[in-house]
Amino acid sequence: MEFKPTKDLPKKYQSTFLSFLGLLLGVVGIPYSIFGQKIPQYTGYALVWSDEFSNDGAPNPQNWAFEKGFVRNHELQWYQPDNAYVKKGKLIIEGRREQKPNPTYSAQSQDWRKQRANIDYTAASLKTQGLHSWQYGRFEMRAKIDTQAGIWPAFWTLGVEGEWPRNGEIDIMEFYRGMLLANVAWGSETRFKAIWRDLKKPIETFQDPRWRKKFHVWRMDWDEKAIRLYVDGELLNFVELQYTINQDGTQKNPFMQPHYLLLNLAIGGDNGGDPSSSKFPSKYIIDYVRVYQK
Numbered sequence: 001m002e003f004k005p006t007k008d009l010p011k012k013y014q015s016t017f018l019s020f021l022g023l024l025l026g027v028v029g030i031p032y033s034i035f036g037q038k039i040p041q042y043t044g045y046a047l048v049w050s051d052e053f054s055n056d057g058a059p060n061p062q063n064w065a066f067e068k069g070f071v072r073n074h075e076l077q078w079y080q081p082d083n084a085y086v087k088k089g090k091l092i093i094e095g096r097r098e099q100k101p102n103p104t105y106s107a108q109s110q111d112w113r114k115q116r117a118n119i120d121y122t123a124a125s126l127k128t129q130g131l132h133s134w135q136y137g138r139f140e141m142r143a144k145i146d147t148q149a150g151i152w153p154a155f156w157t158l159g160v161e162g163e164w165p166r167n168g169e170i171d172i173m174e175f176y177r178g179m180l181l182a183n184v185a186w187g188s189e190t191r192f193k194a195i196w197r198d199l200k201k202p203i204e205t206f207q208d209p210r211w212r213k214k215f216h217v218w219r220m221d222w223d224e225k226a227i228r229l230y231v232d233g234e235l236l237n238f239v240e241l242q243y244t245i246n247q248d249g250t251q252k253n254p255f256m257q258p259h260y261l262l263l264n265l266a267i268g269g270d271n272g273g274d275p276s277s278s279k280f281p282s283k284y285i286i287d288y289v290r291v292y293q294k
Contacts, residue, residue, distance in 0.1 A: 045138055045292035052288050053091045059084055059126060067125035067264070069104065070113040075152070075269030077123040078102070083265075084124035093265040095123040095151065095282035097275075121275070123282075125264030133160050133258035134291055139220040141263075142287040145175050147203060147212045150275025152176040152266035153284040155218055157259035162187075165194035166246045168254025172229055173218040177273045178203055182229035182236035186254050187246035195247065199229070199237040215287060223294075227255065261289065 039047060051063050058081070066081045083094045099118055106114045145153045154174045159167035166187035174181035180201045185194040203211060219230040229237040246252050265284040267275050 039290075042138060042292060044294055046294075047290060048134070048137070048293050049132055049291040050288065051091075053086045053089055053286065056086055056088070059086060059091060063128060063131060064126040064263075065129060065131060067127060070102075070116070071125065073266070073269040073271065074112055075266045075272065076150075076275065077121040077265070077267040078119040079125045079264070080122055081124060083122055084126055089287070091126075091263070091286040093124045093126070093153075093263065093284040093286070095121060095146075095265050095267050095280060095284075097121055097280040121267045121280075123265040123267060125262065125266075127260060127262045129158075129160075129260040129262075131260075133260040134293065135256070135258040136223050137291050137293040139172060139222070139261070140217060140288075140290045140292070141173070141219075142215055142217045143173075144213075144215045144285045145173075146265075146282045146284060147175060147178070148275070148278035148282060149177075150268050150273045150278050151282050152269065152272035154262065154264050154266065155289075156262050157220075158262065159254045160258050160260060162252070162254060164192070166248060166250075166252070166254060168244070168257070168259065169194070170220060170222070170227060170229075170255070170259065171198075172220045173231070175203075176271050180231065180236075182231075184227055184229075184237065184239045184244065184255075186244045187248050189247045191248075197237065197239045197244075201236060215285075222255070224256065261291075263289070 051060060067079045069079060071079055077095060083096065085092055097120065099120055102116050102119050104114045105117050109115055141155050152175065155172045156174070157170045158164070161167060165185045169185040171181055171183035174183065180203060181198060183196060183198040185196050188195045216232050221228040225241055227239045228235060241253060241255050244253055244255050246254060263286060265282065266272055
């Protein structure tokens with residue numbers, strides 16, 4: 001089935017329309033395409049949300065909010081909305097080497113975010129927090145990542161309630177220092193210290209010598225029993241939820257609550273490595289993000 005809505009359909013209605021159509025056609029098992037993208041159907045699942053990045057310009061504000069400034073992990077980049085844009089059916093998150101004064105700078109501050117007099121790199125981090133969240137489902141992204149030194153792209157989720165890591169973190173895709181990561185984290189006995197079930201796969205272990213140059217599909221299948229993380233259909237990590245109980249005495253399981261999505265390009269920081277020899281701008285290119293549920 002091919003449906004071509006008019007170009008006058010406002011952005012704010014496209015996501016709602018796509019979700020409705022996905023539910024309707026998913027029930028009867030009819031494959032279809034919309035906004036120029038072919039939407040696959042999975043047995044037992046229906047598409048409930050998607051961003052196909054079909055309209056050039058700023059990302060759809062009905063789907064994405066932005067993180068701003070220096071945020072986490074002592075990373076080098078200053079997050080700003082200007083570094084994310086949609087062009088020719090792709091979301092591009094761009095890392096740039098550019099220097100500007102840090103507007104939050106305070107020479108007397110003990111906060112690393114304010115201790116830096118200058119910003120040396122900029123990038124963007126998008127999230128669905130406060131807009132969309134889901135409990136369980138199949139989460140899928142097709143993207144091409146930059147694998148240069150110091151570049152740290154990610155596609156991940158956080159739980160809507162609780163402070164990190166007791167809200168739960170799922171890294172469907174992370175890359176840094178030559179390794180692809182697929183991780184799950186929850187709360188330990190110590191505040192702000194996580195228990196990790198992680199997987200690190202060196203890029204060199206993929207048989208395709210052109211892996212770095214291609215688009216790939218990252219996927220999470222998450223239900224009430226387990227989380228499974230994949231790349232191009234290859235299972236990278238499997239975590240059973242019976243073991244993911246926060247160890248703070250509450251007995252809460254952070255993966256039995258809704259999570260929201262994040263897409264970001266980090267630079268340097270605690271894990272990212274040294275970007276000084278890398279070429280900029282760096283581009284994290286996302287073709288689509290889709291959420292299916294049973």
